[in-house]
Structure formats: C-alpha cells, structure tokens
Ligand SMILES: [Zn+2]
C-alpha cells in the first residue's frame with residue numbers, strides 16, 4: 001500500500017470480517033430518496049466498506065470509523081443531492097487518514113463533473129479545496145476522471161461506467177458480479193444507450209430511478225428523470241427478467257409512484273428501494 005508517509009505498514013483500516021474473505025460483495029443503501037425529510041436521505045450506496053457510490057445525505061449516517069475507511073467515491077453527476085457529502089466527508093476524515101498515513105480518497109467522476117465540483121463547491125467560497133488540504137503534498141481528496149465504457153478496478157471489484165441521459169453530464173455504474181451485475185442507472189431520462197449496453201451485460205439487480213408521478217411527466221421530461229409510464233417503456237428494453245428496485249422517489253410520493261408502477265404488469269420483480277437495505281452480490 002502506498003501511504004502518505006512513504007512506508008509500508010499493516011493497514012489498520014481493513015476490517016477482519018471483510019467481504020474479501022467470503023468472496024462476496026455487499027451493497028448497503030445509505031440513501032435512496034429524491035430529496036430530504038425526516039427518514040429520507042439522498043442517494044448513496046456503500047460497496048463493501050471502502051467504496052461509496054454517490055455521496056448524498058445518507059453518508060451522514062456512517063460512523064467516523066466507517067467514513068475513514070472509504071478510499072473511493074464514484075460520482076454519477078454533479079447535482080447536489082449526489083455530491084454534497086464529499087466535502088463534509090473530507091473534513092471529517094482528514095485527521096484520521098493523515099495520522100494513519102492513508103492516501104487521498106479518490107473521487108472518480110466525469111471530467112465535466114470534476115470541473116463543476118472544482119468551480120462550484122471546492123472553490124474556497126462554498127467549501128475549501130480539499131484537493132490541496134491539509135497540504136498540497138498530502139491532500140485528503142484526489143479527483144480522477146472516468147469515461148463511459150471504462151472498467152474501474154477497485155481491489156478485486158470491477159465497476160463499469162454506464163451512460164446516462166440527464167440535464168448535466170452523468171453516468172451510471174455496473175458492479176460486476178455473478179450470475180449478473182448490480183446496475184445503478186444514476187439520474188436519467190430515457191436512455192437508449194444504457195439498454196443497448198445491457199443487452200450484452202447480464203443484469204441480476206437493477207436500481208433505476210423514477211423521480212416523478214405520471215401527472216408530472218412534463219417535469220420529468222424537462223429535468224431528464226423518469227415517471228412510471230416512461231419507466232415501463234424503459235424496462236421493456238431490458239432483455240431478461242431482473243430484480244428491479246426503484247430509487248430517487250421524492251419524500252411523501254413513494255406510495256403514489258409505486259402504485260402507478262404496480263398498475264402495469266411486468267416480467268420484472270419491481271420494488272421500492274429502502275434505506276438501510278443490504279444487497280449481497282456473489283463475486
Ligand atoms: Zn440529478
């Protein structure tokens with residue numbers, strides 16, 4: 001391991017029960033709501049104990065020890081509900097990671113997303129630039145650009161960057177697993193490129209957004225999100241039946257949206273995603 005202090009040491013952050021021993025991966029849903037309210041937290045998933053997928057308000061439920069173990073943050077896009085915990089996490093873990101000679105937390109995002117984070121959040125006005133702090137040689141954050149189609153190797157985990165179609169440059173992610181991948185669409189409207197890719201990628205679990213009810217279809221279209229009617233058209237393009245979990249529903253709208261989704265027969269098993277839900281994936 002390459003650490004800040006340039007020494008090789010036993011990694012004190014690796015938990016003894018790590019999923020590595022069991023050859024399985026675990027995804028913990030930290031937040032899956034389209035906005036905040038008591039009990040509603042915005043998008044974030046924890047892959048095993050050291051990879052975050054998006055950094056919404058759900059990250060705030062992690063203990064300081066859990067936060068300090070995170071080495072990678074995969075970011076779907078620049079919207080606040082997906083990124084606001086990056087800077088807060090950096091502030092929280094800086095001392096612990098520095099004391100343990102941990103390398104910077106790597107934030108993986110599209111180049112456009114990185115530019116937006118630099119310009120609008122880590123700009124010294126909204127928040128300090130943690131890619132330069134606590135000092136330039138040993139920052140707590142490091143940004144790394146990704147591209148659609150790229151396969152990220154994160155330890156033994158392989159994550160593919162998927163296309164998304166949103167109001168800002170955006171991606172989804174597929175965590176490679178057997179017998180099929182765990183796929184997260186990110187925020188997206190109708191997304192032909194995604195279905196084209198998934199025709200040759202076996203999908204076991206699909207986490208897909210449905211941000212609005214059908215009577216807000218115009219708003220969904222303008223904001224490049226999905227409503228239940230559009231979701232049905234999208235899911236009809238997924239070739240094989242899958243476990244489908246709906247995410248990004250606004251607080252107070254879950255029953256209405258799920259009832260509109262349930263009104264249509266589907267060959268997929270469709271349920272609402274829930275915060276604190278654990279999903280185990282075979283390696
Ligand atoms: Zn968004």
Ligand SMILES: [Zn+2]
Nearest residue numbers: 079081082187
């Ligand atoms: Zn969002």
